[in-house]
Amino acid sequence: MVIASNVIAIDTYKSLKRNDKVKEKAMEKLSTGYQINRSADNAAGLSISEKMKALIRGVNKATVNTEDAVSMVQIAENALGETHRALLRMRELSVNSATDTTSLDDKEAMQKEVVELTNEINRIGETTEFNGMSLLTGAKSDSRIYEGSIVIEGDDNSLYFQVGANRDETINVSFSNMTAIAIGIAKEPKTALGLVLEDVEIGGKVYQGIYANSKNVINAITSEFEAHSLDITTREGANAAIDVIDAAVNVVSQERSKYGAIVNRLEHTFNSLTIEKENLMAANSRIVDTDIASEMMEFTKSSILVASAQSFLSQAMVMPESTLSLLQDSFGSQGSMPVKHTSLLDIPKTNSNKVSNNSDINTSSESKD
8 A cells, every 4th residue: 555656547548538539529529520520530541531522522523514515416417407307308399499380489489489499408507606616517515735836636526525534534435517508408609710708708608718819709698508409490409409408417427426315425424423422422421521420329338437436536536645644543553643633623632521510520529619
């Protein structure tokens, strides 16, 4: 038994501090919802978690990119749907004009409708855009890489969609030129002379290198494609127009089929990204998120241990008093008792009845004397 070092109290205090820290950590995890609140909590887990967070955010943006890509392709496909309908109407007019039961006036009226439909097909091809990018004119991709003013990469008519969280996870789509001239139902005016004129504006559109025998020929054109669209005013011209329109319908059909296949692919890509995001978030959650049930158990256990340690610490603090009692008993048996310093609170209360009885006895003794 020792007095100078209360080893039991020190050990109890150590347990108290350890359990108190466990309780504090459990309270922090329960209040924040995360089991990693600083790198010291789980250094390796924090590193893995941050990499997963980067992937999750990348997948989120790739999902948005995929949806935007679907919207872009659907705009082009829907525009070609209108082109299809215009071509079918032109074919219908050509078939109607190919019979001799229609008069010349009827043929001329149908020719005017063919010209306007040709203009509309060309307008659709030139004005169909997504976010400022032309889709049906065979325009160059905005993803080209420049060195000064020189293209060093990406010099094609493809658009690249970033559909992954990492570098070069892309899908490229080629948008073809689907204007009236490109699909073969119209051609730029030219004559056998082949004289190249300066840039000429026809119907609001500037043509470069127009072939004509004189400027008067071009100035005489009242409609943009009136002089070089399909001619169905004759039976031979109507029959030829049917073949041209059939070829144009086939071109548009092939392009629409390509866009439809791309949309289906992008939808599968979107589903794949959604599943990837879900699994990444689940894996990251197992690393950083607090298991409430487990932490509540830890919090309850540590609370009980803290309370227990506090109780036993108070008991350990009074244990040296038993050593003092042993010393008092030991010195008392040898006839010498060390002076005990007591406080006023330690003085036993005197019995008032005994003091009164002693006074009476002393008074009676003095009377007898």
